[in-house]
Amino acid sequence: MNEQFTIKENSWLAKIAAKKLNTSAVAMVLGSTIHLYNTSKAAFLQNEKWVKHELCHIRQYRQQGMVIFIIKYLWESMRKGYYNNRFEVEARAAENE
Numbered sequence: 001m002n003e004q005f006t007i008k009e010n011s012w013l014a015k016i017a018a019k020k021l022n023t024s025a026v027a028m029v030l031g032s033t034i035h036l037y038n039t040s041k042a043a044f045l046q047n048e049k050w051v052k053h054e055l056c057h058i059r060q061y062r063q064q065g066m067v068i069f070i071i072k073y074l075w076e077s078m079r080k081g082y083y084n085n086r087f088e089v090e091a092r093a094a095e096n097e
Helices: 013-022 041-046 049-066 066-078 086-094
Strands: 006-008 028-029 033-037
Touching: 006 028, 006 041, 013 028, 013 033, 028 049, 033 041, 041 049, 049 086, 066 086
Parallel strands: 006 033
Antiparallel strands: 028 033
């Protein structure tokens, strides 16, 4: 994990995402910050697959640029849904790398 990133616990953005996704705990990325809701930094970092998933999103942001990534991510989500969004598919695949 040589990625540069920050972690924000109790994020209001992640709280909104948790409600939207109908789940209790969320990690979400905005730029190079991982926003957490209903989980601690320590618990998140102990979950290797979850960390790999979010680090993949950080790489996607860096490859696309923040504005372009957000536009593409939202477009993919509208067209294919959250689960089939190509950025989520890629991040799930990264969990096992």
